[in-house]
Amino acid sequence: MKNYLSILKLEYRRIIFDMLSITIIFVGTAFYSFYYPFPYENDIVRKMPVAIVDLDKSDLSSTVVTMLNNTESLKVMQYPSMEEAKKAVYLRDVFGIIYIPDEFYKQVAKGESPTVSVFADGSYFILYSTAITAATQIVLMTAAGVKIQKMSMLGVPITDALLLQSAVNVTSKPVFNPRAGYVGFVAPAIYAIIVQQILLMVILLVHAAGYERGYGYPENTSTFTILCAKITVYMTIFAAVFSFFFTIGPMVFGIQLHNSLLEAVMFAIPYGLSIALFGITLSVFARDRDAVLLVMLMTSIPFVMLAGFIWPHWMMPDWIKYFSYLIPSTPGVTGFLYIRQMGAGITDIMPKYINLWIQVAVYTVTAVMAIRWQQKQKQFLI
Structure with a gap:
């Protein structure tokens, strides 16, 4: 000892x-x-600038743009063409592009599925996932609203229209990392x-x-x-x-x-x-x-x-x-x-x-x- x-x-x-x-x-x-x-410390992305190229110019596409801009994660900046939006990405003025095609509203109203393209900066994974997630949720939510309204006008009860549009409601919540x-x-x-x-x-x-x-x-x-x-x-x-x-x-x-x-x-x-x-x-x-x-x-x-x-x-x-x-x-x-x-x-x-x-x-x-x-x-x- x-x-x-x-x-x-x-x-x-x-x-x-x-x-x-x-x-x-x-x-x-x-x-x-x-x-x-x-x-x-501030690792949650807020107000990430993204470019919107809206060729449809309809009330529905304007609603999509407004809803995207109202999210905490995105800040919308409108551009008249893809060329100018691409230039903004190269200059790092924006970190993604959301492209709304022509006849977006008409296709949704007909019950078709239009393609909304989302281009995100893959060099920053957290920015890429933020742009993809926010754009997907907003576009699907807005299109679903139009389809429900259309079915309601055709005489389908609103409850049935909701079930037809989405039979499953998904709620996500991060665990272990709130x-x-x-x-x-x-x-x-x-x-x-x-x-x-x-x-x-x-x-x-x-x-x-x-x-x-x-x-x-x-x-x-x-x-x-x-x-x-x-x-x-x-x-x-x-x-x-x-x-x-x-x-x-x-x-x-x-x-x-x-x-x-x-x-x-x-x-x-x-x-x-x-x-x-x-x-x-x-x-x-x-x-x-x-x-x-x-x-x-x-x-x-x-x-x-x-x-x-x-x-x-x-x-x-x-x-x-x-x-x-x-x-x-x-x-x-x-x-x-x-x-x-x-x-x-x-x-x-x-x-x-x-x-x-x-x-x-x-x-x-x-x-x-x-x-x-x-x-x-x-x-x-x-």
């Missing part, structure tokens, strides 16, 4: 007096928790990966500093004592960083969180342990601080892709999917999304929970091997 406490104190001192590690822990945590979601915005979907997942990257970076930087500066332990210190001290220190850092990301960040940006905190803590324990042990295992390669920063920068995007929330696992090649199970963030990210956003319990995500504990068991063995190898090679350990 005496050796454990002395090594624990030494571990904390070496991190506290390492300016780069302290900067990453405090400044990095605060910066990324606010910086990443901030540009997307605002249907970008931040609510991606920020919690990115938070989990940033927590992993911060902890790995600190572990490897401190180990690299120890190798460069010649820090060490007494020769009679047991591997188990060193491992326990490291785990205690790194889990303390993990708890602080994790708590900040998953409490302050969601509160500031209005990200809805479900389920009890206890469920999240239960899942966070193996997540933090697997990251810490994974970092200690990799520490045998940490001999240059500049190289550590470069490698962590290069692995950030692959870890994001392997997590499965941007590109689903079932669409990945098998070898990539199986390799991803070795990375703590793969089960960790989706697990936290299910718990904190979807209200799942530990039993609902048991395969991911087991995956993390398997990583803890495997990386405990490799971490012990890494420390013993460093001791045999008489490398200086942190």
